[in-house]
Amino acid sequence: MVKTADELKKDRTVAKRPFSRMANILLKTYDNKSVLELEDGFGNLTQAAERVWEANDDLEARLLEDKESEVGAEEAELSDQQKADLVKTAGDCEETLKEVRRLLQNVLWVQNGEHDVLTALQVAEVESRRTGAVDVNSRLEAYEFMLGHLQDLAKAAKVSFERWKRWTPAKQKQDIQGRLKDLDQKIPLLVSRKMDFICEKMKEDQRQVTPVFQNLSAPVIRLKPTSLPKPKREARSDPRHARTRATKSNDVPAGCVVCGDGKHRKKLYFCKQFWALTPADKNMAVKKLGACERCLELHDGRAYCKPTYLCKHPDCKDQRLPEHHYYLCSNAAPRGGAMPKRSEYQKAGRNGYTANQEDFIRKLPPELAKQC
Known part of the structure; x- marks a missing residue:
């Protein structure tokens, strides 16, 4: 069913009432509300403003259709009074929404979000400088630990900024985004620096090994006349003596190594x-x-x-x-x-x-x- 212009004006008035009521409540009671309540209240206010703007647009479309049916599409034009009414409704709604936003931004950002975001960002930047200043002669494990800690801090700074991004002023938002970008560029360079630690460790290992061989001197062999090798005798084709271990009384087992019988313990x-x-x-x-x-x-x-x-x-x-x-x-x-x-x-x-x-x-x- 197509509504008339008067019916659409009533719909617009109905939409404006809850918007105005919610705006007045936020402006008067913001000191007594928590951060979550303020954010939820502003979200509801934004939805109410959108309903007012939608009802205002529907009314404008209906008025134009009525004019077109009277004078034709080419000559159809709203009167100055109708235009002023439509512009005033949209402007009042937008201005009220901005006023509430400025108030909440001062409360939420200045008193809460600014401290959280800037603190997390500053901690990450300090850790970035400390990690970059680690000497390559240090242990690689310690450097890797600091690098992992830096990556966690950078991630925490990004999460904090995304949490309060809606209430961040435009100038500060641009500055924070630039600092986060610098962190993103430094971390890959610090990761690549691990190769410097590995190369330095290899050089140090080489320096420790080389002196050991340099200090080794060739042993001096002094031969006594009695230690000179004797001429070898011609090997016998049929040796009569077998090479076994020298037998002593304490080496001979008490019994046979197989059955334990003492009668043939040697045979x-x-x-x-x-x-x-x-x-x-x-x-x-x-x-x-x-x-x-x-x-x-x-x-x-x-x-x-x-x-x-x-x-x-x-x-x-x-x-x-x-x-x-x-x-x-x-x-x-x-x-x-x-x-x-x-x-x-x-x-x-x-x-x-x-x-x-x-x-x-x-x-x-x-x-x-x-x-x-």
Whole structure:
């Protein structure tokens, strides 16, 4: 339903009443209201002013339509009285709103917002100068802590300004925005400065390492006549002495290292449990006892070592493995834990000696050969 001009005038009057009432309440009671109440009151007043302006515009449109229907669209024009009434209504509403805003700005900004914003901004600027003045010889961790703290302070200053931006005077608003912009430009430069700390730390580490090597002098070796190397003797093709650890009474275990039997504590080849071990476990038992790998017996390094049971497996010869007892052979390990047969590992000559050993015995004097 289209309203007439008189009905629209009544609507405008209805809209002006709450606007005027709210403006008068804020102007008279602002000292007794909190910051939140004042902000809410001004927000409601702004909405009421918008309703007045909307009703005034509707009335102006209705009056123009009535004129157009009377004289035509080209000659339609409002009277001076109608124009003055419309301008006065809009102007009075705008002026009242500005008056209330100036009052609240003085209360909210001067008494509250200005202190909060400027304090947060000043703290961030001071921290920015302190962070930039840190010497590159300081610890990088401390610089990173200060940098993170500065970023938090800058963020807090921005939040505070956004909170009070509505009530900030135009001149101060421009100044604060410029200072916040300077902070935003300095922080990335301070972050990039971390590279200077890293480079300085690398240089310091290099300076600490270099003197250590410079102070090292070549050792002077003084040889005594008795320490000169002796001529090496020609290696024997068939050594008779095995290199084992020197045996002492306190080094010999009380029992066999495998089964604990004291009867063969120095001779592993008598241990039936030793026969059933894998080649790897046998080698570990030999090392634990410190026994000879050629005869599986614990004896002095100068003692005579019988080579009767040396392994003669072809694969061991091809691999050029050190001489070892045929119980320790890994190339022909028996299955099921049975004791290996000697015939499978070696070909013995007379009295169980190998061909090389027999040749060596024949070259010995008769009295020594009889002892073999």
